[in-house]
Amino acid sequence: MTERAIKLCSDNGFNVIADMCLHKHNQHTLRESVNHLASLGAYFVRIGGIHNTESWKENNEAENSLTFEELFTLYYDYLPHFFEDNLPVSLQFGCFFVYNHHNPNEFYIPGYMEHQKPNDCICGCARTNIYITPEGRVLPCMPMAGTIVHDKMPLIQEKGLAECINNSFWLNIVNLRVRDYLAANDECRNCEYQEKCSVGCRADALETYPDNYMGKSPILCTFIKGGWPEKIISLMKKIKPEAECINLKLKG
Ligand code: SF4
Numbered sequence: 001m002t003e004r005a006i007k008l009c010s011d012n013g014f015n016v017i018a019d020m021c022l023h024k025h026n027q028h029t030l031r032e033s034v035n036h037l038a039s040l041g042a043y044f045v046r047i048g049g050i051h052n053t054e055s056w057k058e059n060n061e062a063e064n065s066l067t068f069e070e071l072f073t074l075y076y077d078y079l080p081h082f083f084e085d086n087l088p089v090s091l092q093f094g095c096f097f098v099y100n101h102h103n104p105n106e107f108y109i110p111g112y113m114e115h116q117k118p119n120d121c122i123c124g125c126a127r128t129n130i131y132i133t134p135e136g137r138v139l140p141c142m143p144m145a146g147t148i149v150h151d152k153m154p155l156i157q158e159k160g161l162a163e164c165i166n167n168s169f170w171l172n173i174v175n176l177r178v179r180d181y182l183a184a185n186d187e188c189r190n191c192e193y194q195e196k197c198s199v200g201c202r203a204d205a206l207e208t209y210p211d212n213y214m215g216k217s218p219i220l221c222t223f224i225k226g227g228w229p230e231k232i233i234s235l236m237k238k239i240k241p242e243a244e245c246i247n248l249k250l251k252g
């Protein structure tokens, strides 16, 4: 059914974004799955690990989630195959890697912010995306649903959409800057890696620190401290030397 929908949409000129979560039972299918989604006409494939939500844990599946290191290793080992397969599809691995097949000589590492400045927004994607819940609440993104900020977000039927995005708690959250985050988080403010770190997705952070909107993102922290950005840049130099890392271009 989903496959038919992807094909139908793509055959009719829609750009299809396909999301996939990796866990212990399907990790071996990564290459095959990306190839299959590309063959169906998907335009962009986004891959991530499992969010350990209550329903995932209730079904005793938590033990089947991959650790951050396992996930990064899986991505890293797969990258040479992605370029070998020469697919007409764009790819994102969370904070790890983004490749747009329309700009084949560039790649981007979302979690790595060599160019980070205090005035950078901490929720970059919220500048271009919005999520409206079934009840009519305006959220920065879908993963914010059910978090501590959910009920504070404005309702369209009460304020109207223009007011919701111009003068509201939503705007305060979307406008938070790196300097606001660092002022609120002692560990990150004093961290030796801080200048390279994007300070992370708030939704990821809230999964571990549900009561602290300015908590640390454990997946990003593992990524930065594990030296993964440098490993990716060095791997890309070997497998696709003509591709430039956008993060380094934006530095300074
Ligand atoms: S998330 Fe981790 S690596 Fe990034 S600034 Fe905070 S402590 Fe440092």
Ligand code: SF4
Pocket (backbone or CB within 6 Å): 122, 123, 124, 125, 126, 140, 141, 142, 143, 144, 200, 201, 202, 203, 204
């Ligand atoms: S919380 Fe994460 S997914 Fe949501 S807008 Fe911010 S960066 Fe994007």
